[in-house]
Amino acid sequence: xxxxxxLVITFIxxxxxxxxxxxxxxxxxxxxxxxxxxxxxxxxxxxxxxHVKALGGGGxxxxxxxxxxxxxxxxxxxxxxxxMVWMMDIDNTTRSKxxxxxDEKMTLNPGSYEVYFAVPTYAYHTTFTHININIDRREKPLxxxxxKKKDQDFFGFFKNxxxxxxxxxxxxxxxxxxxxxxxxxxxxxxxxxxxxxxxxPNVVLKATGVGEDELVRQGFTVTEPTTxxxxxxxxAAGENEMYDYAWIVNATSRxxxxxxxxxxxxxAGGADKNIECTGDVVLxxxxxxxxxxxxxxxxxxxxxxxxxxxxxxxxxxxxxxxxQDKKKIKLYQxxxxxxxxxxxxxxxxxxxxxxxxxxxxDTKVRIYGFGERGNSRRSMADYxxxxxxxxxxxxWVMDVDRSRYAGGASKNRYVxxxxxxxxxxxxxxxxxxxxxxxxxxxxxxxxxxxxxxITLMGVGDKxxxxxxxxxxxxxxxxxxxxxxxxGDNADEEKRFKMxxxxxxxxxxxxxxxxxxxxDYGWIEDVRTGSIVWExxxxxxxxxxxGRKNRVVNTTIxxxxxxxxxxxxxxxxxxxxxxxxxxxxxxxxxxITVFRDDTAPPDVxxxxxxxxKPE
Numbered sequence: 001x002x003x004x005x006x007l008v009i010t011f012i013x014x015x016x017x018x019x020x021x022x023x024x025x026x027x028x029x030x031x032x033x034x035x036x037x038x039x040x041x042x043x044x045x046x047x048x049x050x051h052v053k054a055l056g057g058g059g060x061x062x063x064x065x066x067x068x069x070x071x072x073x074x075x076x077x078x079x080x081x082x083x084m085v086w087m088m089d090i091d092n093t094t095r096s097k098x099x100x101x102x103d104e105k106m107t108l109n110p111g112s113y114e115v116y117f118a119v120p121t122y123a124y125h126t127t128f129t130h131i132n133i134n135i136d137r138r139e140k141p142l143x144x145x146x147x148k149k150k151d152q153d154f155f156g157f158f159k160n161x162x163x164x165x166x167x168x169x170x171x172x173x174x175x176x177x178x179x180x181x182x183x184x185x186x187x188x189x190x191x192x193x194x195x196x197x198x199x200x201p202n203v204v205l206k207a208t209g210v211g212e213d214e215l216v217r218q219g220f221t222v223t224e225p226t227t228x229x230x231x232x233x234x235x236a237a238g239e240n241e242m243y244d245y246a247w248i249v250n251a252t253s254r255x256x257x258x259x260x261x262x263x264x265x266x267x268a269g270g271a272d273k274n275i276e277c278t279g280d281v282v283l284x285x286x287x288x289x290x291x292x293x294x295x296x297x298x299x300x301x302x303x304x305x306x307x308x309x310x311x312x313x314x315x316x317x318x319x320x321x322x323x324q325d326k327k328k329i330k331l332y333q334x335x336x337x338x339x340x341x342x343x344x345x346x347x348x349x350x351x352x353x354x355x356x357x358x359x360x361x362d363t364k365v366r367i368y369g370f371g372e373r374g375n376s377r378r379s380m381a382d383y384x385x386x387x388x389x390x391x392x393x394x395x396w397v398m399d400v401d402r403s404r405y406a407g408g409a410s411k412n413r414y415v416x417x418x419x420x421x422x423x424x425x426x427x428x429x430x431x432x433x434x435x436x437x438x439x440x441x442x443x444x445x446x447x448x449x450x451x452x453x454i455t456l457m458g459v460g461d462k463x464x465x466x467x468x469x470x471x472x473x474x475x476x477x478x479x480x481x482x483x484x485x486x487g488d489n490a491d492e493e494k495r496f497k498m499x500x501x502x503x504x505x506x507x508x509x510x511x512x513x514x515x516x517x518x519d520y521g522w523i524e525d526v527r528t529g530s531i532v533w534e535x536x537x538x539x540x541x542x543x544x545x546g547r548k549n550r551v552v553n554t555t556i557x558x559x560x561x562x563x564x565x566x567x568x569x570x571x572x573x574x575x576x577x578x579x580x581x582x583x584x585x586x587x588x589x590x591i592t593v594f595r596d597d598t599a600p601p602d603v604x605x606x607x608x609x610x611x612k613p614e
Contacts, residue, residue: 024182025180026188027042027181029116030180032072032178036119036120036135037311038178039116039117039196040115040195041079041115042191043079043191043193047107049106050107050181050183051104051105051183052086052106052179053179054093055099055101055179056100057071057119057122057177058071058073059095067123071122073088073100074118074178077310078111078112082200082310084269098173114197114198115181119174119177122135124165134305138302201319202325202326203318204320205290205317207316208312208313209300209314210292210294210315212297214294215447215448216291216292220329221287221288221331222283222285222286223327226282226283226329227325228320229279230248230279230318232276232277232316233316235275235295236260236265239262239263239405242262243298244293245260247260247290251288251334252286254417254418257288261277269306269310296444336368337457338458339457339458340456342357342455343453345452347438347453348437349432349433349437350433351430351431351432351437353430356426356471357425357456358425358470359468359469361467364420365418365419365421365457368415368457370413371413372413374433380399380400381432381433381436383399383430383431383544384398384453384454385398385544386426387426387427387585389427390424390425392588392592404416407446408445409443411436411443414446426471428456429585431584478595478596479592480594480595481494481495483565484575484588486519488569488570488572490568492566493566495564496564496593497562501557503557505555505593505596506556506591506593507551507591508521508590508592509549509550509585510551510567510569511574512537517540518548518569518573519568520534520567521535521566522535524564525561527562532556533556535550539554546581546583547580551583555596566591574589
């Protein structure tokens with residue numbers, strides 16, 4: 001049996017190596033046992049007839065199965081247009097001892113062409129067993145038991161069960177698959193070969209041959225308004241299921257000037273998930289950043305299904321129309337973390353972190369943050385908030401509407417924007433729920449997991465770091481009375497006096513739903529025993545996190561006198577013991593009364609005096 005196998009393996013390559021009388025081999029791509037994809041280029045200056053001989057696999061059928069898919073096949077690409085001109089399929093091949101054979105002549109017009117042959121997967125069939133598996137040649141053994149977790153699944157079980165039979169059949173077939181291109185002896189000298197891929201004209205930037213789990217950042221400066229041509233190949237299953245893709249942002253404003261658009265994409269050949277995006281982008285003068293990301297599979301390192309027709313250009317290429325235009329584009333080294341003011345990153349499950357900062361003048365601030373969208377799809381489960389340290393008013397919050405898809409799982413979201421923050425002190429908080437965070441993802445992570453959380457940065461090369469000061473946490477002098485960080489089953493109170501009629505601001509966070517409050521506060525007049533203000537459900541707004549987290553931030557006028565501040569909670573969902581997602585401003589769970597000096601108290605004026613009798 002061993003000798004017969006050796007004879008077959010030797011015979012097929014010899015058969016492919018010799019064409020008809022008077023023919024010479026231009027290129028030959030053979031033996032795919034250890035190599036997934038091979039390629040070669042040919043260039044002709046006149047119409048030329050080639051004899052193409054190829055042996056591949058797929059299109060199998062039997063009593064209990066039938067497939068039209070080829071798993072070992074070749075194709076020819078026009079090197080200038082990057083479009084496929086021929087490909088092996090079950091319609092143009094014939095069955096040959098379990099394989100598929102192509103043996104025909106074709107005429108190609110003058111131009112450059114790239115010939116490819118690939119064996120990314122393997123299909124194994126018996127009467128009752130049908131297995132289609134990815135052949136990752138980096139893994140040893142190719143079949144059978146592996147220590148890797150990815151094989152410990154339903155299909156991995158069958159793959160291991162039948163591993164000996166699959167391996168035996170694979171070894172018998174993988175060496176004989178391949179493609180050979182021959183030409184008549186008289187035309188042989190007119191054919192020139194080259195290494196693929198042929199370079200696109202006037203390329204100014206390219207991120208191709210992208211592997212697995214890569215994040216490419218490349219800065220470039222446009223010195224004059226220029227039209228850039230984008231050619232991008234990637235992987236996607238939907239608008240929020242992008243796995244390998246690219247985009248361009250303005251480095252200063254962070255505005256997106258081009259994105260891999262799933263809806264505007266076309267099929268790139270091969271597997272359905274291979275997409276192609278092309279188009280012209282007019283770029284004004286300025287600095288830009290090209291981002292290109294990939295997930296953990298289906299790349300130039302290992303295609304887990306059929307590759308695109310142009311596999312060598314997997315990624316993104318930017319080019320311009322003329323050689324003169326190339327002078328308008330200058331590359332520069334880009335770093336993500338520049339002028340960092342504050343960073344709460346690598347956030348893990350069930351984590352809540354807070355940090356403050358002070359600005360000595362109005363400042364443009366870049367906010368770069370990653371989080372997780374909640375199950376409702378309209379709220380965030382992991383997110384950051386920026387609040388004014390004095391008023392507790394929200395300056396910025398990471399919500400679904402202002403975020404973008406962050407790659408990987410559809411729930412991954414990110415923000416990258418610039419806002420103007422007025423002079424003052426601010427508190428930044430970031431909170432996560434109990435799953436899907438840095439170091440413990442329950443689905444595919446975002447494209448930049450190291451920045452999971454929130455980072456604030458100054459904008460531009462002219463940013464002056466001296467405008468940022470340290471935030472010293474201290475009791476606000478405007479606080480009149482405060483009850484915060486309230487736990488379960490609490491009934492707390494504090495007395496305070498007002499020396500004169502004063503406008504005060506009440507900031508309270510509690511629990512309530514269905515028009516009823518469970519954790520809430522109120523103010524009582526000590527002299528009369530009457531309630532002068534109470535936290536009612538109708539006056540509250542969502543405080544972030546679970547829908548029952550409620551907040552009120554309002555002003556009232558208190559007359560001169562003595563008052564009691566109250567706060568009461570029920571037996572669940574309180575500070576540091578939440579039974580749903582906590583509010584954005586956890587530390588102020590309770591009630592705080594501030595002296596409001598922003599405007600004079602709204603004291604009713606005395607009624608006008610009656611007119612004097614004449």
